[in-house]
Amino acid sequence: MEDLTKVFKALSDPNRIRILKMLESRALCLCEISFILSVANSTASQHLSIxxxxxxxxxxxxxxxxxxxxxxxxxxxxxxxxxxxxKKWLIDDKTIKADRKKIEAADRKILCS
Amino acid sequence: MEDLTKVFKALSDPNRIRILKMLESRALCLCEISFILSVANSTASQHLSIxxxxxxxxxxxxxxxxxxxxxxxxxxxxxxxxxxxxKKWLIDDKTIKADRKKIEAADRKILCS
DNA sequence: ACTACATTTCGGTAAATAACGAAATGAGAT
DNA sequence: ATCTCATTTCGTTATTTACCGAAATGTAGT
Incomplete structure (x- = not known):
């Protein structure tokens, strides 16, 4: 029961859903994720640990x-x-689509510095 | 996106999962639900509204x-x-099974008074 | 109209959560 | 060994959440 609610709780935050949908494109490092979400690195790190x-x-x-x-x-x-x-949900979501575009344009070497 | 996280948030509480699994047995009134969960009526009502x-x-x-x-x-x-x-998850969960038993034994006319 | 009773709403409290910046950690480069 | 830089952990704060009891609502029966 606790396993299940833990998964649902992880899925109940918009930023964490955005992270999962971003990772459908490709693997990403922390600073790419925090850049796209526009949150502090520490915040993104916390979401990722959840x-x-x-x-x-x-x-x-x-x-x-x-x-x-x-x-x-x-x-x-x-x-x-x-x-x-x-994976099949939120394909047409505005934010998700914008995130996907940003990932395509993102270059880790420039972003993370 | 908000629709989706709202559903996941609703599913992220153990008592709300218990309610959903209870309702697989049959429709229930508020006082049956609050009795089985051992919470105040107002608390159960809040969960149900979510x-x-x-x-x-x-x-x-x-x-x-x-x-x-x-x-x-x-x-x-x-x-x-x-x-x-x-529906197919938590079938063997201890709490869920106990709840199901309580529902079978429960009589609204006696409980709600 | 009045009573009884299931349910909902309100006001308040304690705990959990999301966010930040700053400090600590860890691994590659000089 | 030292420096750099990505990441994690820590300490704090504001917001949200789960819960309660009491008061308000609504409906059936007298």
């Missing part, structure tokens, strides 16, 4: 950077069944 | 009583796709 705790996201350290990505096969049954739904 | 706002639950006035039931075909796409998942 998504990680729920099993929705994994992190992959690459030297100085940490790449965040959607969990491909989560340990959580709930996550595995919810992910496909989330 | 579930109603999200489109997860409908209410059907029957004189003095208000019967709450799962929304059969919700206006929300999100609800319609999430409901079947929630």
């Amino acid at each position: 998504l990680k705790e729920a099993g929705l996201v994994i992190d992959d350290k690459d030297g100085k950077w940490v790449n965040y990505a959607l969990t491909a096969a989560s340990a959580s049954v709930y996550v595995n069944e919810l992910m496909p739904l989330i | 579930l109603k706002e999200a489109g997860l639950v409908i209410d059907d006035k029957d004189g003095k009583w208000v019967n709450y039931a799962l929304t059969a075909a919700s206006a929300s796409v999100y609800v319609n796709e999430l409901m079947p998942l929630i």
Whole structure:
């Protein structure tokens, strides 16, 4: 029960939904995410840790950077069944589309400095 | 986006999940729900209004009583796709099973007085 | 109209949450 | 070893949330 409500709680914040939808495009580092959301790095980091705790996201350290990505096969049954739904939802959402555009234009080397 | 996070927020509380799972058995009135959850009527009422706002639950006035039931075909796409998942989840959860037992034994005429 | 009773709304309190900036951590480069 | 810079953790603050009891609402029956 607690596992389930933890996943739903992770999904109940607009910024965290935006992060998940961003990660559909590609893996992103913290500063790309905080830039696109327009929040402090510490805030984005906190959101990512909540998504990680729920099993929705994994992190992959690459030297100085940490790449965040959607969990491909989560340990959580709930996550595995919810992910496909989330993927097909919000495709036409204005904010989500704008975020996607920003990701295409974003260059980590310029952003993160 | 807000529609979606509203649904997830509604689902992110254990007591509200318990209510949804209870309503799988049958429609229930407020006092049956607050009795089974062991919370004040006002608290249960608040939870139900959140579930109603999200489109997860409908209410059907029957004189003095208000019967709450799962929304059969919700206006929300999100609800319609999430409901079947929630229905098959938590079947073996201890609390959910205990709640179901209490519902079978519950008699509104005795409880609500 | 009055009573009884299920439900909702109101006012208040304690705990959880989202946000920030600053300080701490960790890994690559000099 | 030192510096740089991405990330995390810490301390704080404002907002939201879950809960309660009391008062208000609404409906059925007398």
